[in-house]
Amino acid sequence: MEAFGAEFAQAVGASGHTVEHGTLKVRVSNQQWVAAATVGRDDFDLVYLSYVSAIDWANDVAVGDAPEEPVEERFELLAAIGDVTEGRLVHLSTDLPKDGASIATLTDVYPGANWHEREAAEMFNIAFEGHPNLTKIYLPDGFEGFPLQKSFGLLAREVKPWPGDVDVEGLPGDHE
Amino acid sequence: MTDQDFMHHLGDVSVSIELETEDMTLNIGPQHPSTHGVLRLVAKVDGEIITDVEPVLGYMHRGYEKISEVRTYPQVTALVNRIDWVSGYANEIPFIVAAEKLMGVEAPERAQYIRVILTEMARLASHLAFMGSFPLELGATTPLMYAFRDRERILDLIESVTGGRFHPNFNRIGGVKSNAGAGKTQKKASQDLPAGFFTETLAAMDVVDASCDEMETLVGGNEIFLIRSKGVGVLPADIAVSYGVSGPILRASGVEFDLRKTEDYLPYDQFDFDIPTGENGDSYDRWYVRLQEIRQSARIIRQAIEGIPSGPLRAKVPLIIKVPKGEAYVRAENPKGEMGYYLVSEGGQGPYRLKIRSSSFSNLSILPWILEGVLLPDLLAVMGSLDFVLGDVDR
Numbered sequence: 027m028e029a030f031g032a033e034f035a036q037a038v039g040a041s042g043h044t045v046e047h048g049t050l051k052v053r054v055s056n057q058q059w060v061a062a063a064t065v066g067r068d069d070f071d072l073v074y075l076s077y078v079s080a081i082d083w084a085n086d087v088a089v090g091d092a093p094e095e096p097v098e099e100r101f102e103l104l105a106a107i108g109d110v111t112e113g114r115l116v117h118l119s120t121d122l123p124k125d126g127a128s129i130a131t132l133t134d135v136y137p138g139a140n141w142h143e144r145e146a147a148e149m150f151n152i153a154f155e156g157h158p159n160l161t162k163i164y165l166p167d168g169f170e171g172f173p174l175q176k177s178f179g180l181l182a183r184e185v186k187p188w189p190g191d192v193d194v195e196g197l198p199g200d201h202e
Numbered sequence: 203m204t205d206q207d208f209m210h211h212l213g214d215v216s217v218s219i220e221l222e223t224e225d226m227t228l229n230i231g232p233q234h235p236s237t238h239g240v241l242r243l244v245a246k247v248d249g250e251i252i253t254d255v256e257p258v259l260g261y262m263h264r265g266y267e268k269i270s271e272v273r274t275y276p277q278v279t280a281l282v283n284r285i286d287w288v289s290g291y292a293n294e295i296p297f298i299v300a301a302e303k304l305m306g307v308e309a310p311e312r313a314q315y316i317r318v319i320l321t322e323m324a325r326l327a328s329h330l331a332f333m334g335s336f337p338l339e340l341g342a343t344t345p346l347m348y349a350f351r352d353r354e355r356i357l358d359l360i361e362s363v364t365g366g367r368f369h370p371n372f373n374r375i376g377g378v379k380s381n382a383g384a385g386k387t388q389k390k391a392s393q394d395l396p397a398g399f400f401t402e403t404l405a406a407m408d409v410v411d412a413s414c415d416e417m418e419t420l421v422g423g424n425e426i427f428l429i430r431s432k433g434v435g436v437l438p439a440d441i442a443v444s445y446g447v448s449g450p451i452l453r454a455s456g457v458e459f460d461l462r463k464t465e466d467y468l469p470y471d472q473f474d475f476d477i478p479t480g481e482n483g484d485s486y487d488r489w490y491v492r493l494q495e496i497r498q499s500a501r502i503i504r505q506a507i508e509g510i511p512s513g514p515l516r517a518k519v520p521l522i523i524k525v526p527k528g529e530a531y532v533r534a535e536n537p538k539g540e541m542g543y544y545l546v547s548e549g550g551q552g553p554y555r556l557k558i559r560s561s562s563f564s565n566l567s568i569l570p571w572i573l574e575g576v577l578l579p580d581l582l583a584v585m586g587s588l589d590f591v592l593g594d595v596d597r
Binding site: 049051077081089104110111112115117138142149 | 259260263265267268269271272300303304440441443444445446447448452457459461463464465466527528529530531532533540542544546548549550551552554555557559563564567568571596
């Protein structure tokens with residue numbers, strides 16, 4: 027996998043690649059995004075699109091635990107492409123700024139990116155340029171906010187804290 | 203009128219094909235028996251021919267990716283059961299394996315074998331549900347009774363081990379849960395699976411095999427079924443992969459690809475099994491591939507029972523699970539296709555980010571392509587043959 031990763035990274039002109047716990051990630055720039063996927067599909071037989079999604083790297087989080095060490099504030103966009111013979115899978119990765127995140131769509135390379143990009147758009151506020159129908163896929167029209175951003179709180183938690191955080195009611199005969 | 207007379211008569215008739223009719227928008231669902239949940243289709247129809255379909259999702263969206271960020275790892279295990287509820291157990295495996303990879307622990311071999319047995323049982327449960335529901339959508343009610351009768355045996359076996367029929371929540375990081383009620387005094391290896399489990403499973407596998415033979419003649423030999431499924435909803439392999447379609451649907455299109463052979467999430471390399479494929483990629487092939495997969499699953503379960511080693515059920519892990527910083531994507535061959543989790547841990551008690559790649563989501567995204575030009579009555583045949591679950595689509 028390491029050798030394949032190096033070969034692929036060189037072919038697409040990637041800025042680097044990592045193999046971590048069996049997951050091959052190839053880092054590319056925003057401009058290389060579509061070209062890298064095209065090279066993968068045409069020259070490396072990575073014809074299968076697994077998914078497109080993003081990670082919100084943030085130091086201030088509204089829910090969950092913040093990272094232990096400070097991270098660079100950004101969206102990391104991932105596209106997993108693979109073959110259907112050897113079981114190879116490449117995670118293309120690129121960084122997007124949080125303000126006005128925008129990148130070219132993969133739908134021309136993989137038609138299946140359509141729904142995945144719609145999901146990433148409504149959950150993270152990422153614009154996919156050239157997407158045929160970048161409307162909401164899960165959320166109702168007019169929904170405000172971007173739920174998978176780390177700054178988006180869980181309303182239910184704010185109205186009523188998670189019961190696990192507070193003491194449960196006492197046992198019978200427990201009261202003073 | 204004989205056929206010959208009719209054909210002769212037909213020659214005299216001239217039909218104006220210039221007749222223009224207005225396209226009609228037909229709303230199907232969100233509550234419709236064929237949608238396996240709540241899915242709405244907005245279809246444009248020209249007479250009886252579908253010209254365009256826009257699936258409307260989100261009725262089952264429960265925000266699992268967000269909720270996972272505020273839950274601990276054991277709590278997330280309970281959540282992921284509910285993604286594809288027809289094969290709840292299989293959903294746990296890639297998530298647990300991803301967390302184990304980051305922690306650097308490996309489940310003991312006996313636990314791995316139990317995982318294989320239960321995963322294949324989940325596949326049987328899913329495929330048997332399909333064996334019942336697909337003919338039902340074409341108007342045949344009898345196979346439903348047969349398939350669900352046998353599925354119940356599988357669910358009973360799953361329940362006898364895990365305590366749950368649909369949502370087992372049986373995996374623990376580092377292994378599987380030891381049998382409920384087996385306290386400190388009962389730590390012998392023979393106490394981990396219920397008494398008689400292997401005998402009953404082997405008997406159930408014989409029933410499942412007999413059921414396959416029965417289905418093959420009862421359904422596969424039915425002329426109406428053949429006419430309604432053969433050549434309907436043909437999906438070429440190159441289109442399928444570009445949409446991320448996986449699992450039995452992809453194999454029905456002739457692609458011999460099975461993650462059980464290429465990934466190492468469970469010790470499938472120790473078992474002999476074949477990958478059934480189809481030739482035409484039509485609804486019939488999708489039915490037939492799943493039928494063959496049932497036989498292969500039964501084959502794997504028999505081998506696993508024969509070769510199951512004794513030993514502990516769980517590796518040593520801390521009482522409070524904290525997963526070290528790191529990222530991993532683990533995918534598995536679930537009954538409906540590739541199911542994967544991209545797990546990002548920042549060292550806490552719960553995931554920092556959990557991307558859930560579900561099979562039905564990508565499998566369903568083929569709908570607008572595959573339904574274009576299909577006759578409206580064939581809509582049910584095509585949708586039924588795709589075998590999706592809305593919980594798996596919406597997550």
